[in-house]
Amino acid sequence: MSGSVLQIDQVSISFGGLAALREVSFAVEEKEIYGMIGPNGAGKTTLFGVIAGALRPSKGTVRLRGHDITRKTAYQRVHGGVVRTHQVVAPFRTMTVLENVLVGLCFGRRRLGRAKARDQAMDLLRGVGLESFAHERADVVSLGNQKRLELARAIGTHPDVLLCDEICGGLSLTETQAILDLLRSIRSRGTTILYVEHDVKAIMSVCDRVMVLNSGERLAEGNPEAIQNNPAVVEAYLGRAAAKKVQR
């Protein structure tokens, strides 16, 4: 596992009496798109929170290129190269679309000055197809565009690892395809992606490897095809009867 960019070891976290994650371990390799699926309440977003620094695990470690970042705050992890997008979009609503991206460029890893960041922000917006909305207020553009904005703002911080939390949720088929193409092109530029999505089809079409979470535990890991035929996974999603059919 020496080539791992991100390594999660035995991470556990509970909220009150509820164990949201139980000794979850996995490693994400350089430049891969690593998918994460699981039924509602499986702990996917909690795991994202632990990796991005919003939540502190009660046990276990998060390592970035071998360095323990478990105790680092969210902004320190961004400076280290880990950035997340939000399941519920969180634009800076009184800013324009352009200014939102400026924040990522100015305060991410490159810490650009505001003037220099401006040119690059326009390039980023062009990359996600938002250049014509650059001067609109971020809270008036459509949900699909706000999701693109989340992505552009996060990429602006110049991450090594991009955590995408249900970036296609609530989008049309065409919009989903466009976002998936975007993820592929981000990866081709050298960024590792950890991708959570409810849309199993989307995950299977874009990911190199997939992990399945269920009730806070790691259920399975493998390439998309193996995961789709894994009886334990089918059982978690569709029940025992369906799992038996797969086994036959």
Next chain:
Amino acid sequence: MRAASSIAGSLFRAVRIQVLLPIAVWVTLAAIPWVGVEPNLVRLLFVTFIWTITGIAWNLVGGFAGQVSFGFAVFYGLGAYAAAILINEGVHPYLAFGAAGLVASFASLIVGVPTFRLRGPYFAIATIGVSETVRVIMTNLSVTGGASGYRIVEKRAFNQAEHFYSALVLLTVSFLLSVWIARSKFGLALVAIRDDEPAAADVGVNALTNKLAVHGVAAALAGMAGGVYARYAAFIHPQGVFAFNTSVYILLIPVIGGLGTLFGPVLGGVIFGIVEEQLVATFPEAHLLIYGALLILIVLLEPGGIIGIARKVRLPRRLRSAT
């Protein structure tokens, strides 16, 4: 070509209003002590400048960074006392003003480190607690005269124009500083924190450091305003400069004018400065009730203040010209 010239035209109009108008107002104000205006009007303008400076300072923290503080009287009062004591010790008044700013800025760190870990209403409540604590301490502190107040005795002759210019210069510096902050990377971080603090942290903004920095700058301005006022008044007391009312007035100014805007606190300061004395004189018992009602009305009906109304009035006209 026509489109380009119309864009150039509207740009010129915007520049004319936003740059030339303030310059014209500033030149007129600067000329006032020269043209022999009656001293009472100069005094009223002086007081208006002081309120406006505190309003601009509060707007940096409350308007730009969205941290609603009810404790700005702490910095205003500490600045007033620091300048007063130093002037009595023979320090040059201008140096004393600078020191007043430093003292207030240092105090803002002590207040900010614990309170900025709180969010929203909890932060606001904590600032009230700090403010009342400081007021009670100053009321009982015998070194500064306690509740009886503190008198400033200056050896130089009183020169109203000098006081007027001290306040005008500080006002100008405060306004230009707020313009610079609004356009800087620092200003961008503050607005990000106001809009969504966790999301700001998720793109690399260190919220605590930025909040402490803007609090420090704002406290320095409020403290210097306190110092300039103390020298003019020649007498200060805790129930005046440290009063909860003072904190509310400071907050009310940008709210009236337009929270988080550059000209909002200036407009609010002018209105408040002119109206305040009349209100206190006409309704000595009820003026606080009027301020409270005004605050509620603005928050309910037009949270954008006067600037917010102006923007709404201008919008339909633009729509009309577009059709």
